[in-house]
Amino acid sequence: MKAVQYREIGKGPEVVDIDVPEPGPGEIRLKVLAAGLCHSDWFLMDLPEDQYVYPLPLTLGHEGVGEVEKLGDGVDGVQVGERYAIYGPWGCGVCHACAQGKENYCPHAAEMGIAPPGLGAPGAMAEYVIVDDKRHLAPLGDLDPVESASLTDAGLTPYHAIAAARDKLTPGTTAVVIGVGGLGHLGIQILRATTAATVIAADVSDDKLELARKVGAHHTLRSDDDAVARIRELTGGEGAVAVFDFVGIQPTIDLARETIAADGFIHIVGIGGGTLPTGFFSTPYGAAVRAPYWGTRPELLEVLDLARAGAIGVHVERYGFDQAVEAYQRLHDGAVQGRAVIVP
Structure with missing residues (x-):
């Protein structure tokens, strides 16, 4: 499958072909419908070698929406074909913060090696992405995937x-x-x-x-x-x-x-x-x-409801995989109006 990856310190993003990932127990594989670009991606890619702590290569994309394509063992309550937005700031799931849906403030994620998709874990800027747990899926309903992807962070x-x-x-x-x-x-x-x-x-x-x-x-x-x-x-x-x-x-x-x-x-x-x-x-x-960080799981549902009611909308610039490097350069140069979105 095609993916946009950060592969070498200081070299920026590349479009590559990689294997399709398989979902493990409790995991869900989504066919990606859209993935947003963010300045946080550049923050990560601009880190010097002594400060970069994540595995390489890294598939980018922490703003993603997709359609359920395959379920790992033990997953229930989610059906193949359903469309979801991905809640990105993954936490341990069992601490006091996570129990309130505040996984963005989980105190244990870093020590447990848990990282957001695209910001440490393989992200959504690919044809397929693995979501680690169904609690990180927010129903998309009838929202347009391309216009909704960036709501998961930029909203x-x-x-x-x-x-x-x-x-x-x-x-x-x-x-x-x-x-x-x-x-x-x-x-x-x-x-x-x-x-x-x-x-x-x-x-x-x-x-x-x-x-x-x-x-x-x-x-x-x-x-x-x-x-x-x-x-x-x-x-x-x-x-x-x-x-x-x-x-x-x-x-x-x-x-x-x-x-x-x-x-x-x-x-x-x-x-x-x-x-x-x-x-x-x-x-x-x-x-x-x-200095607030991202948002909570309940708040993502509220953001999607605002979009569903027509109260907010993302100004989108659309790009294909082959234009991803160009899109990232435009983002780096401050030339993007609103949000850049990769559409597989």
């Missing part, structure tokens, strides 16, 4: 971040979204669908600001030297109740710090490598800083 991750701040986002408040890429353009839609806050979107790209307006941002502005003053002006001088930084580089984190209101929430979602010291004289009184 779930901002949904999880926004859910943690939702009680703050009452009528009359303001939320700032920094970075209108794959996650940010969905973050805007989720804010509009689930809160009453006014949404300000900031980015360095005019094309992405135009996308922000199309998906519902109330205000858009360039993330430049005037951004702090403009956000302060739009919030009556008080700042935003919540800032969601989907980039995470030092300039965007500094923008978040300078525009957050007292008792507000800063959520650093992007993995750009920036940091934010907190404490007196660094952040406003009462301001909380979080």
Whole structure:
């Protein structure tokens, strides 16, 4: 089968032919219908050799949807032919966090060698993928697979971040979204669908600001030297109740710090490598800083329900396997509008 793999440190993705995997006991093999590209893939592929800890070669793709094609021994409650989205942050399944569906915060996954598909385990950017347990499948129903694949991360991750701040986002408040890429353009839609806050979107790209307006941002502005003053002006001088930084580089984190209101929430979602010291004289009184990771299994079901209701939708650029390397380069260059998706 064809697969997109990371095979050699520093060399980027390659399209290769590999064997079709066989499901073991309790496992499910899906025929992949679509798989999304993510900046997290590049974060992993850009790691130097002394920091890269996963097996090579690694089949990429932690955003995937597929159709059940074969069941391993002992699997029940799942039928061949059914379509599912894959919940990616796999945990041990038995700890307190996992029992609540919060496998994204499982404290034992790393020590047990459990890794997400595409981010340590073989991923969905292939013709077939193995899912380790049926609890990691979310029914797709009548949702379009190509338009839904990226909801498993690009939808779930901002949904999880926004859910943690939702009680703050009452009528009359303001939320700032920094970075209108794959996650940010969905973050805007989720804010509009689930809160009453006014949404300000900031980015360095005019094309992405135009996308922000199309998906519902109330205000858009360039993330430049005037951004702090403009956000302060739009919030009556008080700042935003919540800032969601989907980039995470030092300039965007500094923008978040300078525009957050007292008792507000800063959520650093992007993995750009920036940091934010907190404490007196660094952040406003009462301001909380979080670095949320992915999302919970119940939240993925809620994200899919939002899509089913037409409240959110992914702006998709479609690519075939033979265009995967090109798609990854466009992602690396910041040229993708919304989310890039490989369609086998």
